[in-house]
Amino acid sequence: MDVFVSRSGGLAGLRLVWHVHVDEQPDRDDWYLLIRQVPWEQVPPVPPEPDRYVYRIRCEPHEATLAERQLTGPWRRLVDRVQETSEPERARPANGSDRGLKRPATPPGRDA
Amino acid sequence: MTRMPRPSPHPSRHAAIVPPYLLARIAASDDPRFDVAADAARRSLVRDWSMLEWRITGEPPTFVIHDHAARDERPAAAPGTGPRPDRRISDAENDDVLPGRLVRREGQPDTGDRAVDEAYDGLGDTFEMFARVFARDSIDDAGMPLEATVHFGDHYDNAFWDGERMVFGDGDGEIFRSFTSSLSVVGHELAHGVTERTARLRYQGQSGALNEHVSDVFGALVEQYSMGQDAESATWLIGEGVFTDAVEGRAIRSMIEPGTAYDDDVLGRDPQPAHFDRYIDTDEDNGGVHLNSGIPNRAFALAAVELGGFAWEHAGRVWYDVLTSGRLRPTSDFRAFASEIVRAANDRYGATSREARAIAAGWAEVGLGVPPAP
Numbered sequence: 001m002d003v004f005v006s007r008s009g010g011l012a013g014l015r016l017v018w019h020v021h022v023d024e025q026p027d028r029d030d031w032y033l034l035i036r037q038v039p040w041e042q043v044p045p046v047p048p049e050p051d052r053y054v055y056r057i058r059c060e061p062h063e064a065t066l067a068e069r070q071l072t073g074p075w076r077r078l079v080d081r082v083q084e085t086s087e088p089e090r091a092r093p094a095n096g097s098d099r100g101l102k103r104p105a106t107p108p109g110r111d112a
Numbered sequence: 113m114t115r116m117p118r119p120s121p122h123p124s125r126h127a128a129i130v131p132p133y134l135l136a137r138i139a140a141s142d143d144p145r146f147d148v149a150a151d152a153a154r155r156s157l158v159r160d161w162s163m164l165e166w167r168i169t170g171e172p173p174t175f176v177i178h179d180h181a182a183r184d185e186r187p188a189a190a191p192g193t194g195p196r197p198d199r200r201i202s203d204a205e206n207d208d209v210l211p212g213r214l215v216r217r218e219g220q221p222d223t224g225d226r227a228v229d230e231a232y233d234g235l236g237d238t239f240e241m242f243a244r245v246f247a248r249d250s251i252d253d254a255g256m257p258l259e260a261t262v263h264f265g266d267h268y269d270n271a272f273w274d275g276e277r278m279v280f281g282d283g284d285g286e287i288f289r290s291f292t293s294s295l296s297v298v299g300h301e302l303a304h305g306v307t308e309r310t311a312r313l314r315y316q317g318q319s320g321a322l323n324e325h326v327s328d329v330f331g332a333l334v335e336q337y338s339m340g341q342d343a344e345s346a347t348w349l350i351g352e353g354v355f356t357d358a359v360e361g362r363a364i365r366s367m368i369e370p371g372t373a374y375d376d377d378v379l380g381r382d383p384q385p386a387h388f389d390r391y392i393d394t395d396e397d398n399g400g401v402h403l404n405s406g407i408p409n410r411a412f413a414l415a416a417v418e419l420g421g422f423a424w425e426h427a428g429r430v431w432y433d434v435l436t437s438g439r440l441r442p443t444s445d446f447r448a449f450a451s452e453i454v455r456a457a458n459d460r461y462g463a464t465s466r467e468a469r470a471i472a473a474g475w476a477e478v479g480l481g482v483p484p485a486p
Contacts, residue, residue, distance in 0.1 A: 010272075
């Protein structure tokens with residue numbers, strides 16, 4: 001199983017994508033539990049806030065788009081964990097209907 | 113920071129309508145009723161002051177010095193002499209809870225915390241431009257306090273407007289520095305508040321890119337206004353100085369040459385399109401609002417540079433006219449916006465004026481030419 005987190009927007013409009021192969025993780029059972037806790041079908045639409053980030057989170061068969069301030073509870077824990085586990089890749093803007101999360105990205109991010 | 117512009121290498125090409133002696137009298141006026149006019153006159157006069165006259169007199173006109181001194185003495189200025197800002201800067205102390213702890217109120221001295229003081233000064237400059245050039249009293253035109261939070265989040269790489277306040281991160285230190293370090297960024301965020309209280313452009317797709325565009329326009333104008341910079345000498349960059357030295361880039365956007373602000377091994381190349389033919393259709397970023405804003409940005413910058421002089425005095429006024437006209441809808445697209453801008457330019461300056469022609473040419477250059485009215 002794979003989890004993708006794509007963060008777009010922000011004042012600079014830069015897009016970052018994080019990707020975790022859950023089955024390769026030593027704590028994969030914890031990952032499965034967390035992914036089950038996420039309320040995938042309960043993301044109410046909210047008015048966008050100028051220059052805030054937009055998160056698209058995908059884990060087949062689920063996909064959800066959240067405003068930055070909707071990242072609370074299990075959503076926050078999942079995104080934090082994905083960001084702690086993998087290095088982000090910087091990606092060109094995804095065009096049209098392309099969901100954008102599998103596109104080859106530009107070289108990996110600068111090491112932290 | 114100085115108000116006195118360096119003489120332009122391209123002196124104004126058009127004849128002034130108001131004779132210089134009258135401008136000088138208006139400029140020298142201390143009458144608070146003429147605050148906006150005096151300011152505009154000072155700027156017109158400085159703009160039209162030829163390099164020859166500068167050399168003959170050996171010093172800039174006295175009202176410029178007077179103006180500069182008045183600015184330095186601002187805290188002691190008499191109350192009730194026009195709109196005054198009411199700034200409140202809070203410190204999130206690297207947490208992500210808003211508003212944070214209030215650390216500087218209006219009139220209080222520098223705190224020594226760079227982000228706090230940059231936000232305070234930047235909001236002051238932005239307030240001053242809106243008040244003196246556009247006669248607008250704060251975000252809501254009714255004296256609304258200007259609230260900002262700095263040191264938001266942990267190495268937070270962003271700044272935003274949340275509907276009530278401007279919020280600034282410190283940056284990660286590797287790619288981004290503090291977002292308060294750029295006056296165009298502070299102006300950009302405050303302008304989001306103005307758009308929210310006026311045209312209410314929906315933050316999605318083309319209307320969202322126009323919302324971003326309006327913020328870039330006023331962000332750039334604040335920077336130019338605070339430096340007394342004319343359109344030809346302006347950088348037209350948004351966020352100059354927010355990248356660290358490690359990044360191959362000048363700023364996060366270029367209004368005059370979208371797509372050229374950075375080209376870096378890690379960040380990639382600035383993806384902004386400069387022409388409507390290359391509009392980016394995407395689901396990300398609320399429909400590419402930070403990408404497609406390059407298209408109207410270029411139309412504005414081209415018109416302003418073509419007209420020369422101070423951009424807030426011509427193109428800026430037309431854009432502000434449209435923003436506050438009540439004629440835009442929340443879902444207005446690029447063509448509707450361009451059409452309103454051309455109409456407003458015709459209304460303000462006349463359809464055959466050089467202002468109207470330069471503005472129409474700007475839109476045509478980015479593929480959004482407006483057909484003449486029947």
